[in-house]
Amino acid sequence: MPKAFTPKVVTANALLEGDVIYLAADDSWVRSLSQAEVLTDEAVAQIRLLDASARHAEAVGVYLADVAPSDEGPQTTHFRETFRATGPSNYAHGKQAEG
Amino acid sequence: MYRYTDFDTAFVAERNRQFRQQVERRIAGHLTEDEFKPLRLMNGLYLQLHAYMLRVAIPYGTLNSAQMDQLALLAEKWDKGYGHFTTRQNIQYNWPKLRDVPDMLDALAEVGMHAIQTSGNTIRNVTADHFAGAAADEIADPRPVAELLRQWSSDHPEFQFLPRKFKIAVTGSPNDRAVIKAHDIGIQVVEREGRIGYRVLVGGGLGRTPMIGKELAEFVPLSELLPFVEATVSVWNLLGRRDNKYKARIKITVHEHGIDEIRRLVEDRFAETRQAFNGADLELFDEIAAQFLPPAFRNVPTDAYDSAYESDPVFRAWADTNLWDHKAPGYAIAQISLKPHGQTPGDATADQMRVMADLARRFGHDELRISHEQNVVLPHVHKSDLPEIHKILKAHGLATANIGLISDIIACPGMDYCALATARSIPIAQEIATRFDELKIEHEIGDLKIKISGCINACGHHHVGHIGILGLDRAGVENYQITLGGDATETASLGTRTGPGFSAEEIVPAIERVVQAYLEHRESPEEPFLAAYRRLGMAPFKTALYGEETGKKARAA
Numbered sequence: 176m177p178k179a180f181t182p183k184v185v186t187a188n189a190l191l192e193g194d195v196i197y198l199a200a201d202d203s204w205v206r207s208l209s210q211a212e213v214l215t216d217e218a219v220a221q222i223r224l225l226d227a228s229a230r231h232a233e234a235v236g237v238y239l240a241d242v243a244p245s246d247e248g249p250q251t252t253h254f255r256e257t258f259r260a261t262g263p264s265n266y267a268h269g270k271q272a273e274g
Numbered sequence: 275m276y277r278y279t280d281f282d283t284a285f286v287a288e289r290n291r292q293f294r295q296q297v298e299r300r301i302a303g304h305l306t307e308d309e310f311k312p313l314r315l316m317n318g319l320y321l322q323l324h325a326y327m328l329r330v331a332i333p334y335g336t337l338n339s340a341q342m343d344q345l346a347l348l349a350e351k352w353d354k355g356y357g358h359f360t361t362r363q364n365i366q367y368n369w370p371k372l373r374d375v376p377d378m379l380d381a382l383a384e385v386g387m388h389a390i391q392t393s394g395n396t397i398r399n400v401t402a403d404h405f406a407g408a409a410a411d412e413i414a415d416p417r418p419v420a421e422l423l424r425q426w427s428s429d430h431p432e433f434q435f436l437p438r439k440f441k442i443a444v445t446g447s448p449n450d451r452a453v454i455k456a457h458d459i460g461i462q463v464v465e466r467e468g469r470i471g472y473r474v475l476v477g478g479g480l481g482r483t484p485m486i487g488k489e490l491a492e493f494v495p496l497s498e499l500l501p502f503v504e505a506t507v508s509v510w511n512l513l514g515r516r517d518n519k520y521k522a523r524i525k526i527t528v529h530e531h532g533i534d535e536i537r538r539l540v541e542d543r544f545a546e547t548r549q550a551f552n553g554a555d556l557e558l559f560d561e562i563a564a565q566f567l568p569p570a571f572r573n574v575p576t577d578a579y580d581s582a583y584e585s586d587p588v589f590r591a592w593a594d595t596n597l598w599d600h601k602a603p604g605y606a607i608a609q610i611s612l613k614p615h616g617q618t619p620g621d622a623t624a625d626q627m628r629v630m631a632d633l634a635r636r637f638g639h640d641e642l643r644i645s646h647e648q649n650v651v652l653p654h655v656h657k658s659d660l661p662e663i664h665k666i667l668k669a670h671g672l673a674t675a676n677i678g679l680i681s682d683i684i685a686c687p688g689m690d691y692c693a694l695a696t697a698r699s700i701p702i703a704q705e706i707a708t709r710f711d712e713l714k715i716e717h718e719i720g721d722l723k724i725k726i727s728g729c730i731n732a733c734g735h736h737h738v739g740h741i742g743i744l745g746l747d748r749a750g751v752e753n754y755q756i757t758l759g760g761d762a763t764e765t766a767s768l769g770t771r772t773g774p775g776f777s778a779e780e781i782v783p784a785i786e787r788v789v790q791a792y793l794e795h796r797e798s799p800e801e802p803f804l805a806a807y808r809r810l811g812m813a814p815f816k817t818a819l820y821g822e823e824t825g826k827k828a829r830a831a
């Protein structure tokens with residue numbers, strides 16, 4: 176049986192800064208996971224991924240990451256995505272410092 | 275110290291100019307990432323979890339003070355005020371912006387540094403014993419050979435598209451501090467009937483299929499060394515598995531064909547390669563060697579050292595762990611620990627880099643080394659200057675007295691930075707160091723090397739740690755496997771897995787149990803951890819980790 180589709184966000188690294196970015200509903204790239212568009216339909220997710228992947232001069236390594244929707248916006252479900260969304264644990268650098 | 279020739283300088287300048295254009299074309303959208311990636315990797319630029327990462331080569335780990343000052347400048351201007359020294363004698367910057375990287379490379383070129391061949395399927399930065407040219411136990415300085423190999427391999431047309439990366443390490447001493455048995459080629463300077471020659475090992479490596487290097491030749495004279503190494507790389511270049519990235523390293527080729535077959539093929543190929551070398555390499559070697567002559571050592575009393583050693587226990591503890599025997603009378607090799615308890619192994623701030631540069635300038639014949647154990651070395655200091663040096667180090671958080679002890683941990687960047695990671699390694703290192711510092715038993719434990727990798731690639735050398743820790747992702751949770759009995763020296767061996775792994779919360783207590791078991795079972799404080807493990811085997815450690823039942827089974831097995 177195929178696995179049920181779980182909610183996703185489109186994510187990548189920014190070409191110039193290298194930092195983690197997410198695709199928002201208005202097609203802009205945002206820095207914070209809370210502003211990312213949550214995709215609950217597999218077909219839509221694939222199209223959003225394809226379109227975003229074509230934006231070579233903005234984003235690198237575009238992919239779909241699992242999230243769990245919540246009242247405060249999408250939450251990460253895997254620790255790798257948690258680190259991407261916050262920053263390294265040895266210094267308060269990266270997103271956690273940018274607030 | 276070796277200075278770049280005009281040729282090198284022009285070569286690096288040209289490469290930087292090209293890369294600047296490539297970056298501009300990438301930003302303008304004329305190059306896709308697929309086109310750009312190999313180009314940036316050729317120049318040491320990775321894209322990690324949170325940012326780009328620039329990896330700068332420090333050939334055979336040797337730096338002068340101006341170079342260290344420049345590394346500090348890069349850290350301050352284009353990073354977040356620090357740099358990370360790695361097990362490959364590189365420095366990595368974790369936060370550069372793409373647009374700034376060409377400027378960073380130009381700044382490096384000003385002091386004869388670059389990021390070429392720190393990545394890609396090329397012959398990588400040649401590493402050497404960090405005590406080269408200074409160690410009392412050395413037969414000859416390994417760096418002239420390392421430099422000869424660097425010049426020979428840099429941009430060598432036959433070797434730009436190898437089946438996989440290729441790493442060479444050289445030691446000048448029978449006590450191997452360069453982990454030559456875990457390199458694709460390891461070279462050891464040896465002496466036979468008064469003649470210097472080179473013992474060549476091949477097929478070592480870590481990663482997902484760790485192997486200990488095997489002896490390919492017992493004694494290769496200098497006149498034959500380059501053609502011999504070229505023959506070896508060439509045999510692998512033809513035989514190497516290009517179909518499977520994980521089987522492409524020479525260790526697999528040696529394993530599949532057997533060392534005797536490889537030796538035969540290398541000897542056949544050597545008959546050809548030696549024709550192509552006309553002795554120009556020997557002249558070059560002499561020129562290079564002339565630049566590695568030892569500095570003019572002073573011959574003065576060591577009274578200041580002796581009295582500080584007698585009267586200051588903090589200085590004495592530091593001297594006992596961080597100094598090493600120098601070949602010149604009255605001199606010492608001083609190691610600067612980049613492992614303060616609870617901090618990130620291998621990180622130094624821009625200020626600390628400047629302090630170390632200044633110490634080298636004032637007291638250290640302008641030389642610094644980076645060790646594969648992620649520490650910094652002042653290779654030539656007169657003992658009478660050590661109390662002053664220690665005072666300055668202490669004032670800048672650089673006087674931790676823990677070289678070779680349990681808190682002197684090698685850790686790869688792991689999931690905190692690395693895009694390939696399956697778990698974090700830095701916080702585990704921080705917690706272990708903090709814990710054993712609290713217990714105040716690390717000096718009692720003595721020699722114990724813990725090495726941690728955040729994935730199977732083994733950048734943190736966990737296979738050759740006395741205690742190795744490998745971080746994995748088990749169903750979405752960080753899980754840490756322990757290996758025991760690894761050894762990175764001339765008696766190299768790979769560690770053996772203890773059994774099931776531990777969660778991030780359990781791993782530090784587990785390490786503590788292993789260490790307690792060692793303390794209980796050792797014959798005397800003179801028996802180090804590795805010797806005790808070799809005598810006792812796994813059983814007492816299994817019992818300590820998993821309980822009596824498992825321990826019994828291990829004894830019966």
Ligand code: HEM
Nearest residue numbers: 360361362441479480481482523686687692694731732733
């Ligand atoms: C952070 C970005 C890094 C990436 C993407 C990376 C990638 C890799 C990969 C893919 C391998 C496996 C090679 C193979 O088995 O064929 C490897 C091995 C290795 N890397 Fe890294 N690495 C990184 C950082 C480091 C650091 C920070 C160090 C030094 C502390 C390092 C030193 C090594 C060493 C010593 C090995 C194993 C020796 C061998 O080549 O067999 N790497 N790395």
Ligand code: SF4
Nearest residue numbers: 686692695728729733
């Ligand atoms: S061992 Fe794995 S996690 Fe650690 S630096 Fe290497 S590739 Fe990254």
